[in-house]
Structures are given as structure tokens and as C-alpha cells.
Amino acid sequence: MAIQTVGIIGAGQMGSGIAHVAAQSGYQVLLHDISGDRIEKGIATINGNMARQVSSGKLDESVRSRAMSSIRPAPAIQDLAGADLVIEAATEDETVKRKIFTQLCPVLNPEALLATNTSSISITRMAAQTDRPERFIGIHFMNPVPLMKLVELVRGIATEDFTFEAAKAFVVSLDKTVTVAEDFPAFIVNRILLPMINEAIYVLYEGVGSVEAIDTAMKLGANHPMGPLQLADFIGLDTCLSIMQVLHDGLSDSKYRPCPLLVKYVEAGWLGRKAGRGFYDYRGENPVPTR
Template sequence: MKQFLRYRFSTVLGVVGAGQMGTGIAIVGSAVAGLRVRVVDVNEQRLNASHNFVSKWCDKEIQKNRMTDQIKTDVLQRFSFHLQMSDLASCDFVVEAAPEKFEMKAEIFRQLVKATKPETILASNTSSISITKLAGITDRPDRIIGMHFMNPVPVMKLIEVIKGLQTSQQTLDTTLELASKMKKEIVIAQDIPGFIANRILMPYINEAIQTLHEGIGTVEGIDKAMKLGTNVPMGPLTLADFIGLDTCLEIMRVLHQDLGDSKYRPCPLLVNYVNAGWLGKKSGRGFYKY
């Protein structure tokens, strides 16, 4: 098995955030890469939900004959769940998977800098926020990098790796090796808002919402037109519900603010849905009811 200890990479992966993305990252870290994983979240209920999700995910893999009971036991034994950032002190690599809000991520990085060793690499799962900007608030900007996983993480093959202005080659090499160990395909994107995937995807979703807002088509009609007309597996409004409308709005706001182009202005209907608490599948209602 390929090793990456030459880059001072330990067998312990830290993950900050026990939501859908953080849990998915932790799963591929343990089940695919074979690493010990420490998941940290300030919410004990989320940690318990994450633990339960991992166990149920393993059960589904067993039902599909992709995992045995013994492998499940091994995967779960490599997991630990924590409420304190200090429990990541021995990790050499930590991935932050918090909501797409700069100040929230910045505060997590400030805490991580205090909690981890100076040589620890800190990666953000941000899908739009500047890695260079995040690195600038730390005392180790050369060890900050973007590692944008796609949702759902155990299923989607892609990771966007984003090198900030200050990111060292060694940090990039270590990150690429971790992604390879997770059996992911890799694209390297420039540190420009939205990177590659969301620079293209979010304006597409936003325009679909604008099309609905203007009454050009119904929810079902818009999704059907794009699914059957362009052969995508999921219509844009279904996809928005799956991603989370609040996440879509945050990304569009980053694009609009940082790029300064009116074409990235969030559709008013998207803003209203988020204000109403209609966030998509996770809230039980978005463009569809769940």
C-alpha cells in the first residue's frame, strides 16, 4: 500500500464538522483510506447523528456485498467523536467542513492553529471561499489548502484541490496523496471564487431559479427540460434542493461580492425561499416537498 508518511502525514485524520459533508469525508478517510479519524463538532447531537449515519452506511454496504461485518467493525473502530478542538492535537492533517460562511470558517481556523501542531496541514472543504484569504489569518499560510469534496462524498469521485497564494508544494503534494489514498479523482483549480465546479454550476442553478421566478416554466417542467434535453442525471431545482438552498445562496453571494459581476446576483426567489426556511431536502421543503 502506498504510504505518505514521507510528508509527515500521520494515520490520524481530523475532521471538523459532523454534518453531511464532514461525515462523508470521515467515511472515506476510514473506510477507503484506512485511516483513524477524529470527528469534532460543538453539537453533541450532531456527533451522535454522525456516528449513527456511519453505522447505517456500513450496513447498506454489507447489504450490497461491498463490505463484511468484520470490515464494518474495523471501520467503526477507527472512528472517534469529540466535542473539543484540542482532541485534534496529534493530527497531521485536518479537514474543516463547516457551513459556507467566511467568518465561521475563519474562527475554526483560528482555533485549529491553537489546537494543532505548527506542522499540521489545515484544509478547507469550502466550495467558493478564498483559500488565500483563509490562509492569511493563520500563522502557517504555507500549510493551508482547499480540498473541495463533492456531495455525497462516499459516492462522488471528484475532489477539487485549491492551492492558495501561500500554499507550499509540500502541502500540495501531501494533499494530492491523501486524495489518491481516498481513491478520488483530482482536479486542481485556481484560487478564484467558486473555483471550477461552482463557478459553472451555481449560476446554472441560479438561472433555473430565475426561470421559475419569471414564470417561464414550472418546477417540474424546468427539471424535465434539463434532464431530457441535456441528459443530466438530476434537474437543476432538484439538485438545488439536494445541495441546500442556503448553501446555494451563500455561494452565489460570494461570487457576486468577490467577482463584482451582476450576472452572479442571487435570484430574489432563492433569497425568499431561504428566508422562509425552505432549504431543500434537509428541511423537508424546497422547490419540492420531502
């Protein structure tokens, strides 16, 4: 099927990033969130990011202007009725996602495709809660979406070939590279990445090294562009914990047990960059380790 209008649910970091690349690639974009202020903030973020692309010579002003004019606020779920593809990019909480699909499906065109940007939750299980499991697929973008080239495509057990091919063509049209993952907890990237981050938190928890020592060791000793604790703050410690819980519950292996220190930070509300504090304190001029 021809995808022309893309609905995006969630105007946060991931949703606004997906809206950015979709609009830049010529799609009409409908951006929905439960808060009108969040939609406005998301569109402002996209505009600011595109303006930086223009100033650095990576984007023509004409493309920026056309892309911004193709993004429309969709404050009510009913405003997504005309979308050919809707991508859910809400918080990594299955209960929240199921509620969204329950509200969304009755207003969608029966032919419309439905996707989730989940980074860890079962595609098959979520698809089964909708009225179109054969038209449901996981399209997992990496953060930050405008910069990261990879997208994981994940089929549920009921996903039909036409849905997969349409989703693949859509991702390729965004100038992204597709990797296909089976529907197992956390798929490929996070199945490998999050246990590494969790282990780094255990190293901190056990006193083997400080925040600064751990991040320096992995940057200079393993040639990682960002230390694992800095990366955890960037992802969001609540998201890291959610993914580790999905892995632990889904695979029943003690090696995926979330580190108690990660749980403590989330309980404290120290969720990383977005909260101003995580393994680093971001409230000053420069980030300072909190341990």
C-alpha cells in the same frame, strides 16, 4: 509527511462523508462538532451508510467493522491536537470558518496540515488568518462524498509544494480523482454549476416553466441525472445562495446576481431537503413541487 490521523470539523453531511471515506481507507479519524449530539448522529449516519454498502456487496463486513472502530468522537477542539491533517467542513460562512481556525491553530502540532472543504471561499484569504498559510489548502469534496469521485484541490498563494503533494496523496489514497483549481471564487465545479441552478430559478421566477417542467426539461432534454431545482434542494438553498453571493461579490459581474426567488426561499427557511421544504415539499410520502 505521513498522514495517519485525520481530524474533521463538522459532523454534518459533508463532514460525516469525509470521515466515512477516510476511515474506510485506513485512517484514524477524529470527528469534531460543537454539539455532541451532532457527532453521535454523524457517526450513526456513517454506520448506516456502511451497513448498506455491506448489504449490497460493495463492502466487506470486516472493513466496515475496522473503519467504524477507527472513528473517534472529538467533542472538544483540543481533542484534535494529535491530528496530522485537519479538514474544516463547517457551514459555508467565512466568519464561522475564521473563528474555527482561530480556536484550532493553537492546539495543533506545528507540523500539522490544515485544509478547508469550502466550495467557494478564497483559500488565500482564509489561510492568511491562520498561523500556517504555507500548510493550508482547499480540499473540496463533492456531495455525497462516499459516491462522488471528484475532489478539487485549491492552493492559496502561500501554499507550499509539500502541502499540495501531501494533500494530493491523501485524496488519491481515498480512491478519488483530483482536479486542480486556481483560487478564484467558487473554483471550477461550482463556478459552472451554481450559475446554471441560479438561471433555472430565474426561469421559475419569471414564469417560463414550473418546477416540474424545468426539472423534466433538463433531465430529458440535457440528460442530467437530476433536475437543477431538485439538485438545489439536495445541495441546500442556503449553500446555493452563499456561493452565488461569493461569485457576485468576488467577480463583480451582474450575471452572478442571486435570483430574488432564491433569496425569498432562504428567508422563509425553505432550504431544501434538510428543512423538509424547498422547491419541493418533502414532508409527505413523495416530493411535491412548491410552485
